[in-house]
Amino acid sequence: MSLTHLNARGEAHMVDVGDKAETQREAVASGRIVMRPETLALLAEGGLPKGDVLATARIAGIQAAKRTHELIPLCHALLLSKVSVDFRLDEAASCVHVESRCRLAGRTGVEMEALTAVSVACLTLYDMCKAVDKGMMIEGVRLEHKTGGKSGEWHRASEDVSTTRDVSEPPSVDSVAIRVKFLAELRERLDIEEVKVPVASLKSPDIASLKAALEAQDPRFAALSTARILCAVNHAMAHEDTSLSVGDEVAFFPPVTGG
Amino acid sequence: MIDVRVQSPVFDVGEEQRQLLAGRHDIGAVVTFTGLVRDFNERPDVQALSLEHYPGMTEAALHDIAAQATTRWPLDGIRIVHRVGRLSPSDPIVLVMVASAHRRAAFDACDFLMDYLKTRAPFWKKEHTASEAYWVSARDSDARDAARWEEA
Numbered sequence: 001m002s003l004t005h006l007n008a009r010g011e012a013h014m015v016d017v018g019d020k021a022e023t024q025r026e027a028v029a030s031g032r033i034v035m036r037p038e039t040l041a042l043l044a045e046g047g048l049p050k051g052d053v054l055a056t057a058r059i060a061g062i063q064a065a066k067r068t069h070e071l072i073p074l075c076h077a078l079l080l081s082k083v084s085v086d087f088r089l090d091e092a093a094s095c096v097h098v099e100s101r102c103r104l105a106g107r108t109g110v111e112m113e114a115l116t117a118v119s120v121a122c123l124t125l126y127d128m129c130k131a132v133d134k135g136m137m138i139e140g141v142r143l144e145h146k147t148g149g150k151s152g153e154w155h156r157a158s159e160d161v162s163t164t165r166d167v168s169e170p171p172s173v174d175s176v177a178i179r180v181k182f183l184a185e186l187r188e189r190l191d192i193e194e195v196k197v198p199v200a201s202l203k204s205p206d207i208a209s210l211k212a213a214l215e216a217q218d219p220r221f222a223a224l225s226t227a228r229i230l231c232a233v234n235h236a237m238a239h240e241d242t243s244l245s246v247g248d249e250v251a252f253f254p255p256v257t258g259g
Numbered sequence: 260m261i262d263v264r265v266q267s268p269v270f271d272v273g274e275e276q277r278q279l280l281a282g283r284h285d286i287g288a289v290v291t292f293t294g295l296v297r298d299f300n301e302r303p304d305v306q307a308l309s310l311e312h313y314p315g316m317t318e319a320a321l322h323d324i325a326a327q328a329t330t331r332w333p334l335d336g337i338r339i340v341h342r343v344g345r346l347s348p349s350d351p352i353v354l355v356m357v358a359s360a361h362r363r364a365a366f367d368a369c370d371f372l373m374d375y376l377k378t379r380a381p382f383w384k385k386e387h388t389a390s391e392a393y394w395v396s397a398r399d400s401d402a403r404d405a406a407r408w409e410e411a
Contacts (some may be wrong), residue, residue, distance in 0.1 A: 002295060021328065036311065037314060037343075038309070038311060038312075038343050038344045039311070040344070040345075041267045041344050042344055042345055045267075045344075047344070047345050047380075075288025103395035125335070131311055131392075132345070157383070181313075183313055183383070184311050184385075184394060185394035188394075215269065228397075232313070232316055235313075235315050235316035235319045235320075236316075236319070237379075251316070251381075252312060253313065253381060253383070254383065254394070254397070255383055255396075255397030256377070256378065256379065256380060256381050256383065256397065257377075257382065257383050257384045257394075257395045257396070258310070258312070258341060258353070258377060258380050258381075258383070258384070259294055259341075259352075259353050259373060259376050259377035259380075259382070259395050259400075
């Protein structure tokens with residue numbers, strides 16, 4: 001097996017596809033953008049400041065697929081016969097699933113086009129929603145399957161079972177770690193939503209040691225030790241000496257302002 | 260007895276009261292507090308409010324606050340509905356409804372529930388004006404109001 005975009009001298013080159021037979025090609029790629037439940041609700045209601053998010057992201061994905069060759073250096077310009085971009089809102093996982101299908105009769109595959117469509121659709125969703133949620137994460141961009149061409153058919157399931165788990169399942173908590181969340185103004189100030197900290201890395205398994213470990217990792221976490229920042233462990237208010245164990249969820253947040 | 264919800268859709272005060280009272284003939288008083296979004300707060304030209312919460316903890320905290328109220332007053336029902344997401348001025352944001360045999364318990368419990376909700380339930384408000392968005396600061400007066408209920 002060799003990399004076809006490298007020639008005998010290891011230099012990048014565009015593969016000559018003139019001699020390849022034209023076959024019907026199709027590729028499906030998928031990805032997701034994870035956001036806060038409130039953001040997803042706004043998206044579903046059409047309540048976001050930039051307007052119809054999904055329609056815009058769909059057009060962006062389709063346009064991007066057509067211009068893949070301008071973005072990816074050694075990719076051929078293709079005359080796609082079909083590009084579709086579909087979205088599925090997933091409340092349980094608080095994300096939008098994006099799927100793109102690209103098709104053509106030609107000499108080269110359309111995986112890059114499908115992946116580009118998904119990536120740009122996700123980026124557009126981020127752009128359209130970032131006014132209300134900067135912590136969104138684009139995840140799991142990947143090829144699902146492709147048909148046609150020399151390498152024939154490929155399906156993710158047969159290749160890599162471990163990555164085909166249903167993305168709507170809640171992610172399993174790391175077996176040795178504590179999940180630490182940062183909420184509201186604190187999340188925006190630190191520009192971080194969640195970290196995982198191995199229990200074994202703490203001097204003693206409690207909140208004070210967790211703060212010390214985080215601060216040692218990044219001085220910005222000194223903010224956690226200011227008087228006004230509150231802390232909860234497993235959804236209950238906690239203090240410096242609240243003890244921690246594997247699988248716990250810790251949250252740091254500013255004083256509450258509901259009602 | 261205790262019904263707690265966090266939701267983005269608007270609530271209907273009349274409907275909430277009908278549900279709270281359905282089939283009951285022993286309730287003599289219902290006190291309802293409805294909080295609304297104001298167009299002036301930290302800045303004079305608030306155009307929208309977005310509310311974030313901590314799912315899981317929010318429901319637990321509201322339930323805990325309601326349970327505390329039932330140990331302090333003889334109550335027949337508590338309903339708390341808090342909205343999240345993006346809201347506009349004049350939109351209802353929070354509902355606290357308390358039912359009891361007599362009015363005094365219902366008035367006091369409703370007052371207590373709002374004071375504790377404002378200082379203990381994990382909600383955060385962000386106000387949007389024409390030119391900016393900022394997180395609302397916690398008020399000392401809310402903390403003082405909540406402290407009134409601390410038992411000596």
